[in-house]
Amino acid sequence: MIQLSVNGTQHQLDVPDDMPLLWVVRDVLGLTGTKFGCGIAQCGACTVHLDGEAVRSCVLPVSAAAGRAVTTIEAVGQSALGAQVQQAWLDHEVVQCGYCQSGQIMSATALLQRQPAPSDAEIDAGMAGNLCRCATYTRIRAAIRDVDAGGAA
């Protein structure tokens, strides 16, 4: 049995220790907002927060998340910063197909948490592990800058 806190709810889960967190979130808990892309930490589609830090849930065994706070795209909007990021995403109409976007928003929120006013280069470096095959990168950058301009932190 693993005790897992996801989006503020405690779960008792009967899953193997080494099951990737992404599997647990999507298949066991039914939270399908987090996407599977590559499965080897190379695309960022599966990004969630572990104690506020962006992690790739496809390569994180659920046992490593036990006792820590997991936040997924379904609940990121509950924090003021997360809500601002989502609003900026809407304002800039960042989303194209959308597949990568939950991961982008999770990474952007974690980045802004660390660096409230990132430069363009810092945005590129901080977001670089999140791929977007629709190439929405310029809008992502603009939206992140906008959150800063709105004085999120």
Place this chain on the structure above:
Amino acid sequence: MHSSKTLFGGLALAALSLHVQADDQALIERGKYLAAAADCVACHTVPGGEPFAGGVEFKLPFGSLYSPNITPDQQTGIGDWSDAEFLSALHEGVGKDGKRYYPAFPYTSYTLMPDDEVQAIKAYLFSLEPVSNTVPENTLSFPYNQRWGMFFWNLVFHNNERFEPDPSQSEAWNRGAYLVEGPGHCGECHTPRNFAQALSSSQPLAGNLVQGWQAYNISSDPAHGIGAWSPAELVSYLGKGYAPGKGVASGPMGDVVSHSLRHLSDDDLSAIATYLLTTEPQSEGVKRPDPVSASAEPVSDAGLGGQLFAGACAGCHSWDGSGTQSPVATLSGLKTVNDPAGTNLLNILLRGHTAPELRVDQQMPNFAKAYQDAELAAVGSFVLQHFGQTGASLSADDVAARRGNTGH
């Protein structure tokens, strides 16, 4: 009366044979453990092949050797070997029919094992299914193909002696010394070899380049060896394949952990740590980087290498090398990021770290096909400069040369 006697006799026999079976089973189990400690399977199994069926190629500067089939097959294995012949192979390097082995077979280490442990290994091997597999002939060139020459080599470099405990040391130390020098044959990779391919007696465990990988200095020197590791870190490395900020076992050492060390008891692993921490310090080879930590802030002006690190590496390893996903992904403090030749670094980038028993957060994909030589050189250089102190950089040619190394 008569029948009850027979019955009694029969029961006694049955009891006796049960007893013998239990003894045999215990001997086989002991042999299995020792065979793991001696990592027989590593050299006697081709990738994907039947365990112990031999045929692994050892490329030497003067030709190739092939490991023999050591399953109990009568024709192609060691099924018709006597106890004495097996003992002579492990203690003296002389096999059945007086064939002299080359010291790719570490009999110069195994010779330290007492007779009963060698026989236990034989009992274990003979309990396995025979596999019929004829291994290729060695292809050594003259004069190295003259096995009799090994007679003189042995005179100079081989002592046919069993392990003698040092009474002034603890039991754990002696156990560790025995495991390291005997069955574990650590020095076979970690001790440099002299002109005659014998282990250099003046630099034990000082590190060596083996199969294109750095088998790092594991003497007790704190800067170059493992002197700065805690016993618990050594046990973690040996038993699990990693000690965050100290080392991750990959390539051939990953295989050693996978086939051998992770099967040893914690007591034996602690004993190995106890011994290694007391060996004579050797100050050569790749130095550990100072534990000054890199900044956690993304580096935004590091050119191609930094961009690639951001995209492909930082997600797991973090900008400060502390490993976001898992402590196993810790880069800072590893010798691998401080080896100016980038030997193991490039090997891992090209081969990944993907042993099936590793948990998802301990694995790393390989980047051999994803990036070109110049890109891998750039990201490798970035890693060396960001986390290490040598200031070295790698070229596309370095990567191209490494691509040829398959690790076998």
